[in-house]
Amino acid sequence: MRSLIIFTILFCSAAAGFAQSGRLNPPAPDAPKTDQTAEQLFDEVNTYIKTKFTEFNEKKIPYDEKLRLQTIQEQKQLAAKNAARLLARNDLAGEDLYFLGRLHWFAENVDGAEESFRKYLATAEKSVAERSQTARSVVIVILARRKNFDEAEKLLVEYLNNNPVNPGERLDMESELAKFYREEKNFAKAAAHAEEAYRAAKVLFSKASRTRGLNDLYDTGLKTFEIYRDDRQIEKADKALDDLQKTGALVESTTIYYVAVNERIKYLIETGRKPLAMQFYKESMVQAVKDFKLKSWQNDILSRLKRREKHYQMLGETAPELTDVDRWFPGEAKKLADLRGKVVLLDFWATWCGPCIETFPSLVEWNQKFEKDGLVILGVTRYYGKSASDEIKDDAGEIEFLQKFKKENNLAYDFVVGKDMTNQIIYDATNLPTTVIIDRKGIIRYAETGAGREKNIQKTIEKLLAEK
Numbered sequence: 001m002r003s004l005i006i007f008t009i010l011f012c013s014a015a016a017g018f019a020q021s022g023r024l025n026p027p028a029p030d031a032p033k034t035d036q037t038a039e040q041l042f043d044e045v046n047t048y049i050k051t052k053f054t055e056f057n058e059k060k061i062p063y064d065e066k067l068r069l070q071t072i073q074e075q076k077q078l079a080a081k082n083a084a085r086l087l088a089r090n091d092l093a094g095e096d097l098y099f100l101g102r103l104h105w106f107a108e109n110v111d112g113a114e115e116s117f118r119k120y121l122a123t124a125e126k127s128v129a130e131r132s133q134t135a136r137s138v139v140i141v142i143l144a145r146r147k148n149f150d151e152a153e154k155l156l157v158e159y160l161n162n163n164p165v166n167p168g169e170r171l172d173m174e175s176e177l178a179k180f181y182r183e184e185k186n187f188a189k190a191a192a193h194a195e196e197a198y199r200a201a202k203v204l205f206s207k208a209s210r211t212r213g214l215n216d217l218y219d220t221g222l223k224t225f226e227i228y229r230d231d232r233q234i235e236k237a238d239k240a241l242d243d244l245q246k247t248g249a250l251v252e253s254t255t256i257y258y259v260a261v262n263e264r265i266k267y268l269i270e271t272g273r274k275p276l277a278m279q280f281y282k283e284s285m286v287q288a289v290k291d292f293k294l295k296s297w298q299n300d301i302l303s304r305l306k307r308r309e310k311h312y313q314m315l316g317e318t319a320p321e322l323t324d325v326d327r328w329f330p331g332e333a334k335k336l337a338d339l340r341g342k343v344v345l346l347d348f349w350a351t352w353c354g355p356c357i358e359t360f361p362s363l364v365e366w367n368q369k370f371e372k373d374g375l376v377i378l379g380v381t382r383y384y385g386k387s388a389s390d391e392i393k394d395d396a397g398e399i400e401f402l403q404k405f406k407k408e409n410n411l412a413y414d415f416v417v418g419k420d421m422t423n424q425i426i427y428d429a430t431n432l433p434t435t436v437i438i439d440r441k442g443i444i445r446y447a448e449t450g451a452g453r454e455k456n457i458q459k460t461i462e463k464l465l466a467e468k
Contacts, residue, residue, distance in 0.1 A: 038092075038099035041082040045106050048075045079106035094123060098131045105138055114142050130164055137169035144176040147184065152177060167207065171200040171216060178223060187231035194224040205251060217247060218256050225263065234271055241267065249291035254300045257291065261301075262308065269315045270445075281305065281312055310428035311447035319344070319438045320426050322380065327399055327417040337442065342376045343464045345457075346436040348429035349379055351387045351405055355451035356433040360409055362454040366461060367413050373465045374440070377413035380429075382421055439464045 036044075052071050061067070083103035086092060092100065101116035117135035136159045143152035156173060159165070174197035181190035198220040205213035221244035228237035241264040248257030261284045268277035288301040319336050328334070336344065347363060349356035367377050381402070383395050392398040402415060416423075424430050427447070435453065437446035437460050446460045 038096040042099040045079045167204040324419045344438040348434040382418040
């Protein structure tokens, strides 16, 4: 997202993708423009972002996220307005219904889109084959989200028995079905659709932009693994990650490759195969050099894996005690061993660390939501002699600052302040923030450095709390 090229990709992806949720209520229609056909009204919406981007480029308006979201919202509003214009006409039929459905879909009016597309499909003998397929694909996505699986499956068969089968539409349909079957814990069906989505992503890769293609491969490949993991299909889960690693090498994506290796190591440890995990770690360091021809690509993967080595070694092991603790407040100092039976989250942080502070809302929420179920959060820091805004003269002054900081940020969990960086070294938490989660038996089950991992952290918390 650092260039105008990526800005274009992001805009176009948002315009081309399926609507995700909600509905934009159409405004009162303007006086109908009799000189605009249904197709022209749709094209005005479909090209809106490209037109606006050209305008921004000519005026040298710099990219920012606010502008992107604003332009997408404007496109939705235009879609709602143009849909209202069409609805004001009394002679809608045939292709008009198709373009009305597309406008509703852009405006996130799911009910309107489904109604329009179903009416269009009822005139299938007179419709354009490609448009009929698009109409079917949208209805299938809607049915999947509503968990109307029987009708969705029936219509998917109809889609696959007609031409053309668009890999992008196939990807969207299969992904949505996999997602909502997974929510229902119907893992067999979820896995089948996830596999198809992954295949579609591979087909689409050579046809889409590289950014879109890599994202699709990453998402569908990882979701396939996760579904097999959730279903405790160990062999199939291993195979899914093996394939994702090979795919990463094939498309020359160090990120996909690293994620596949990293997840494989963690999964091997999680399933009681730690010796094999550490062997695989060493083998992957060698294999990465063979799989990537450029030295910079090799170094990228190797450096990422090396940074994780100590956390790999810690996973599945008894959590070491916090040592050289100077202050523990507001509660009394404890040993981690005293917290057996609880799920313990160690949040290694500092007051001057911006990404650490960004995680506070989630930490507060987890503490409020899960404390009664047995979650204990400990904010682990040390004397740094500074804060985000001013220097601190001595340890007593820093404790006073931390106490004030704790109150101002409504952090109801305990702070643990070390005399030095011993605990950060023990837990390989010298980079901040680092999160370590310990299960009820005192075993380390999660260890990651970096912000933006709240979703995975919460899933781990919920999983470990469910273990008795």
